[in-house]
Amino acid sequence: xxxxxxxxxxxxxxxxxxxxxxxxxxxxxxxxxxxxxxxxxxxxxxxxxxxxxxxxxxxxxxxxxxxxxxxxxxxxxxxxxxxxxxxxxxxxxxxxxxxxxxxxxxxxxxxxxxxxxxxxxxxxxxxxxxxxxxxxxxxxxxxxxxxxxxxxxxxxxxxxxxxxxxxxxxxxxxxxxxxxxxxxxxxxxxxxxxxxxxxxxxxxxxxxxxxxxxxxxxxxxxxxxxxxxxxxxxxxxxxxxxxxxxxxxxxxxxxxxxxxxxxxxxxxxxxxxxxxxxxxxxxxxxxxxxxxxxxxxxxxxxxxxxxxxxxxxxxxxxxxxxxxxxxxxxxxxxxxxxxxxxxxxxxxxxxxxxxxxxxxxxxxxxxxxxxxxxxxxxxxxxxxxxxxxx
Amino acid sequence: xxxxxxxxxxxxxxxxxxxxxxxxxxxxxxxxxxxxxxxxxxxxxxxxxxxxxxxxxxxxxxxxxxxxxxxxxxxxxxxxxxxxxxxxxxxxxxxxxxxxxxxxxxxxxxxxxxxxxxxxxxxxxxxxxxxxxxxxxxxxxxxxxxxxxxxxxxxxxxxxxxxxxxxxxxxxxxxxxxxxxxxxxxxxxxxxxxxxxxxxxxxxxxxxxxxxxxxxxxxxxxxxxxxxxxxxxxxxxxxxxxxxxxxxxxxxxxxxxxxxxxxxxxxxxxxxxxxxxxxxxxxxxxxxxxxxxxxxxxxxxxxxxxxxxxxxxxxxxxxxxxxxxxxxxxxxxxxxxxxxxxxxxxxxxxxxxxxxxxxxxxxxxxxxxxxxxxxxxxxxxxxxxxxxxx
Numbered sequence: 001x002x003x004x005x006x007x008x009x010x011x012x013x014x015x016x017x018x019x020x021x022x023x024x025x026x027x028x029x030x031x032x033x034x035x036x037x038x039x040x041x042x043x044x045x046x047x048x049x050x051x052x053x054x055x056x057x058x059x060x061x062x063x064x065x066x067x068x069x070x071x072x073x074x075x076x077x078x079x080x081x082x083x084x085x086x087x088x089x090x091x092x093x094x095x096x097x098x099x100x101x102x103x104x105x106x107x108x109x110x111x112x113x114x115x116x117x118x119x120x121x122x123x124x125x126x127x128x129x130x131x132x133x134x135x136x137x138x139x140x141x142x143x144x145x146x147x148x149x150x151x152x153x154x155x156x157x158x159x160x161x162x163x164x165x166x167x168x169x170x171x172x173x174x175x176x177x178x179x180x181x182x183x184x185x186x187x188x189x190x191x192x193x194x195x196x197x198x199x200x201x202x203x204x205x206x207x208x209x210x211x212x213x214x215x216x217x218x219x220x221x222x223x224x225x226x227x228x229x230x231x232x233x234x235x236x237x238x239x240x241x242x243x244x245x246x247x248x249x250x251x252x253x254x255x256x257x258x259x260x261x262x263x264x265x266x267x268x269x270x271x272x273x274x275x276x277x278x279x280x281x282x283x284x285x286x287x288x289x290x291x292x293x294x295x296x297x298x299x300x301x302x303x304x305x306x307x308x309x310x311x312x313x314x315x316x317x318x319x320x321x322x323x324x325x326x327x328x329x330x331x332x333x334x335x336x337x338x339x340x341x342x343x344x345x346x347x348x349x350x351x352x353x354x355x356x357x358x359x360x361x362x363x364x365x366x367x368x369x370x371x372x373x374x375x376x377x378x379x380x381x382x383x384x385x386x387x388x389x390x
Numbered sequence: 391x392x393x394x395x396x397x398x399x400x401x402x403x404x405x406x407x408x409x410x411x412x413x414x415x416x417x418x419x420x421x422x423x424x425x426x427x428x429x430x431x432x433x434x435x436x437x438x439x440x441x442x443x444x445x446x447x448x449x450x451x452x453x454x455x456x457x458x459x460x461x462x463x464x465x466x467x468x469x470x471x472x473x474x475x476x477x478x479x480x481x482x483x484x485x486x487x488x489x490x491x492x493x494x495x496x497x498x499x500x501x502x503x504x505x506x507x508x509x510x511x512x513x514x515x516x517x518x519x520x521x522x523x524x525x526x527x528x529x530x531x532x533x534x535x536x537x538x539x540x541x542x543x544x545x546x547x548x549x550x551x552x553x554x555x556x557x558x559x560x561x562x563x564x565x566x567x568x569x570x571x572x573x574x575x576x577x578x579x580x581x582x583x584x585x586x587x588x589x590x591x592x593x594x595x596x597x598x599x600x601x602x603x604x605x606x607x608x609x610x611x612x613x614x615x616x617x618x619x620x621x622x623x624x625x626x627x628x629x630x631x632x633x634x635x636x637x638x639x640x641x642x643x644x645x646x647x648x649x650x651x652x653x654x655x656x657x658x659x660x661x662x663x664x665x666x667x668x669x670x671x672x673x674x675x676x677x678x679x680x681x682x683x684x685x686x687x688x689x690x691x692x693x694x695x696x697x698x699x700x701x702x703x704x705x706x707x708x709x710x711x712x713x714x715x716x717x718x719x720x721x722x723x724x725x726x727x728x729x730x731x732x733x734x735x736x737x738x739x740x741x742x743x744x745x746x747x748x749x750x751x752x753x754x755x756x757x758x759x760x761x762x763x764x765x766x767x768x769x770x771x772x773x774x775x776x777x778x779x780x
Binding site: 001002003005006007008009010011042043044046047051052055056059063064065067068069070071104105107108109110111112115116117118119133136137140171207208248249250251252253265268269270271272273274275276278279280281282283284285286287288289290 | 391392393395396397398399400401432433434436437441442445446449453454455457458459460461494495497498499500501502505506507508509512523526527530561597598638639640641642643655658659660661662663664665666668669670671672673674675676677678679680
């Protein structure tokens with residue numbers, strides 16, 4: 001007498017979690033320093049020191065009832081204003097505090113957006129490779145999930161494949177740039193062409209086709225690579241942001257949804273996002289973290305150690321003969337599996353206690369993902385193992 | 391092209407929120423001290439001082455990556471163990487850490503439980519008067535919400551009405567004691583009789599009928615009134631708890647779901663709760679607050695100021711001629727509306743800037759709710775107004 005889908009979601013671990021648990025088991029046997037775990041995208045740089053300093057300040061200068069009390073469901077005005085100001089300073093984006101809804105991280109934000117867009121027969125497209133949780137989020141909202149063929153080997157967007165996939169039922173396309181798992185950043189050129197295609201298709205089908213921009217990695221770009229703010233390119237863009245990676249606060253669950261007021265249906269969309277969140281038990285995002293964001297939203301992560309990891313691993317792999325997607329953002333490398341079978345290759349690697357995630361669950365078989373939010377030691381010690389495996 | 395139910399939930403404010411917003415508007419005109427707002431159940435005693443002290447300690451003694459990082463979806467083991475130990479010390483309840491799922495407060499915990507119990511045609515019963523949000527939570531999970539006639543004027547449970555309401559489709563009964571809005575506590579006698587009825591009905595229909603015990607007010611009981619721990623009375627009880635009121639942390643979103651391992655189907659239920667939570671974007675409960683609970687779960691609120699408010703308001707109202715339900719718990723009084731029409735009475739009170747919530751949305755017309763988590767000054771100054779109104 002329990003819900004079957006919920007039971008299945010609660011028992012079927014993701015491939016990533018399984019590898020991670022296997023790694024912990026192996027670490028207990030052979031020692032943690034002998035397990036080279038590239039499975040989990042858990043930030044390895046600490047939060048900026050201003051974060052803990054700001055918490056200490058809030059404890060001193062803010063009344064307990066205000067600090068820990070309910071905020072409105074949409075979030076504290078000061079927090080929303082600070083986010084709007086920061087986005088406007090960086091992107092001249094015309095964001096208003098009233099366009100923002102503060103969430104417990106990007107995941108419930110995405111779920112609320114899917115819930116808001118859940119109309120009978122509605123479809124959501126994701127561009128492969130994509131974050132595997134999109135599928136259960138979309139399907140639980142009662143929508144159909146469809147993957148769009150990856151643009152190999154550059155991992156931009158195959159507009160021809162996307163154009164073919166869009167139907168009159170398409171409600172939105174999920175865009176995730178910098179990308180998990182590919183580590184690529186969609187260029188302004190790609191996004192402009194995407195916007196043009198969606199404008200055309202929206203006209204053809206007589207309703208807006210939204211971009212849902214899932215942006216937990218927005219601040220993680222290297223070598224000066226531009227990460228365009230998509231609402232300034234295509235007005236029907238809903239942004240789901242999280243401070244998990246930018247401030248290294250993944251466990252604290254704080255982020256936001258932004259619905260531009262110039263978006264078609266904005267007046268219906270934002271209340272629908274709030275209503276969908278309410279139906280899932282959203283009361284407010286954690287109050288103290290909201291107050292922290294009001295003071296810290298301008299902080300940017302210190303990417304130096306990720307960047308050293310990125311270069312070391314990328315250059316080592318290329319030297320060993322691997323083909324790797326251009327690693328411009330996030331903290332992932334996406335690598336072509338020698339022999340073409342990523343699952344088999346992952347199993348072979350596992351024998352050397354090298355834990356890598358095959359791309360199948362990301363909608364991109366034949367590749368594997370490496371999370372380089374690890375120690376530099378792990379990278380330098382494991383590169384010879386990668387060389388042996390090829 | 392947005393979801394209609396989500397839009398409706400996002401635009402239709404609750405009667406409580408509307409009153410509260412009206413009060414803020416009036417405060418701007420006549421002054422905050424001239425508005426007697428009894429609308430919102432927002433704790434008015436600050437968090438115990440150990441809470442902020444523990445945060446300060448955590449900032450000092452816990453590594454940033456561990457403090458702010460992802461925990462497992464079910465929650466930190468240390469947190470779950472501390473909660474289990476505390477429950478076992480108080481109730482000899484046989485709780486295991488593995489039976490607990492840490493949530494972002496009681497609301498998403500309830501939603502996850504409803505999601506886990508969502509089978510085709512399934513029904514959830516709530517005993518009037520009940521917290522109005524139960525209805526959208528239940529209906530959004532795809533279940534049918536049914537209210538059971540209130541037990542006037544004692545606000546225990548009318549077992550005859552409940553027995554009649556239970557069908558083969560009944561999945562669970564929501565129990566909320568201490569009760570919002572009635573302020574009553576279900577006695578051990580009531581709960582034992584309820585357990586016996588549900589045991590009989592479960593046998594009759596060939597499947598367990600669960601109690602979902604929504605317990606944000608568990609620690610808020612006065613005059614030594616016992617608040618029985620329901621799983622020790624009826625094994626098929628799922629507990630949804632929150633620290634919002636017990637530690638005055640309503641904005642911080644921390645609580646748990648407890649599924650006793652002796653419950654029928656426990657092996658399916660707990661994963662289904664986790665899966666339902668996952669489908670709504672639950673990643674983990676806020677990490678630092680989990681670590682705080684590991685150290686602070688034994689703390690109890692200092693109820694003195696609530697108790698003074700309770701006595702002052704209760705005695706004042708009774709003296710003025712009002713009939714009030716026995717005010718044993720939570721921070722609510724439930725009062726019979728003179729004349730019988732609570733909406734009309736609430737409008738009359740509004741003319742005196744006295745904001746009281748009619749019981750209609752709680753499934754109990756003819757009564758109104760007063761939240762006495764306010765200043766004592768508000769109570770003493772508003773009692774003469776109540777006397778004028780009767």
